Amino acid sequence: MLTQGHRFVLTSRFTQDCFENTFSCVRSKNPVPTPVEFHHALRIIAVGQFLTTISSGRYQEDHSSFLADFLDTGEPKITPSVRVEQLMAVNRAAAPDLTKTEKCILFHLAGYIVHKIIKFASICEKCKIATEHHDESPSGDNSLLVDLKDFKAGALCRPSQEAFDFIHQIEELFRTKTGSSLMQLPNAVGVLEKKAQALSSRLPSCCGVQQKLVKRFIRLRLRIEAKQIKNDRKNYN
Ligand SMILES: [Zn+2]
Incomplete structure (x- = not known):
């Protein structure tokens, strides 16, 4: 040689x-x-x-x-130099305003939660009417995704405007408060719930629908967020 x-x-x-x-x-x-x-x-x-x-x-x-x-025409892989936390910080820094697509997804999630509450929680008729969208009238632009997924008309639940507005508020709170530091807290659910319970809504207070919405939505939302973080880490590795 x-x-x-x-x-x-x-x-x-x-x-x-x-x-x-x-x-x-x-x-x-x-x-x-x-x-x-x-x-x-x-x-x-x-x-x-x-x-x-x-x-x-x-x-x-x-x-x-x-x-x-x-x-490969998919999303570019994250280079190791970009840490997951930094990536999340960038995501968090984005304006909390929801895009039209995100609103449609949120509407779908809200409908799912309202359906669960009506099915499993014992609430009075007045609360049921106030939480679910009932009449045949279209429930606005935000129901586009639900309308598409609703193969059998009326099979999917649509939230009332009051319930959707309230969930929308929680989502905005979630976006501004959730960062890597919050996700590492052992009581992230409790911290978020406390803040969300302080939000006001036009829903009746007799059966605690507002508290029930907060509880279910935050747990569901954290599960989605955790899944997202898992995927981000997978791409990072
Ligand atoms: Zn009630």
Whole structure:
């Protein structure tokens, strides 16, 4: 090698990891493969190298990039230099105003919560009428998503304007208050609930519908947020 112009050799770069990765993938199906099985597995792995790794894989890919990456037109992957917390901070800094699409999604969520309350909580007729949108009249632009999903007319619940306005207020509160610091608190639900209970609404107070909406919406919303954080971290890793 010295005669061919190499001045030194980095022996630490001699690694069998790629072979071990490959054999591990081969053995994942059958620990003791037959020659034919080995041949098939190797062929699949060789093709797989040009595509992408499975999301649940435990090995880092050997070259960290794939030949077919340029075909990927999806969201750009977050570079490791952007920390999840920073990303969340940027998201939080966005104006709390909801877009039309977000309002439609919120309307759908509100309808789901109202349906649960009417079905499972013992509330009086007056509260039911005040919480759910009843008459046949269209419930505004925000019901676009529900209208689309409602294959059997009337099967999905629509919130009343009062109930939607109240949930809208909680969502705005959620967006301004929820940051990584709040999500790390052991009592994030309690903190948010306390703030949301202080909001005012035009809903009747006799059966505590307002409290019930707060309770259900915040839990549901935190679950959605947690899922989002999980996805962000997955992209970050
Ligand atoms: Zn009532």
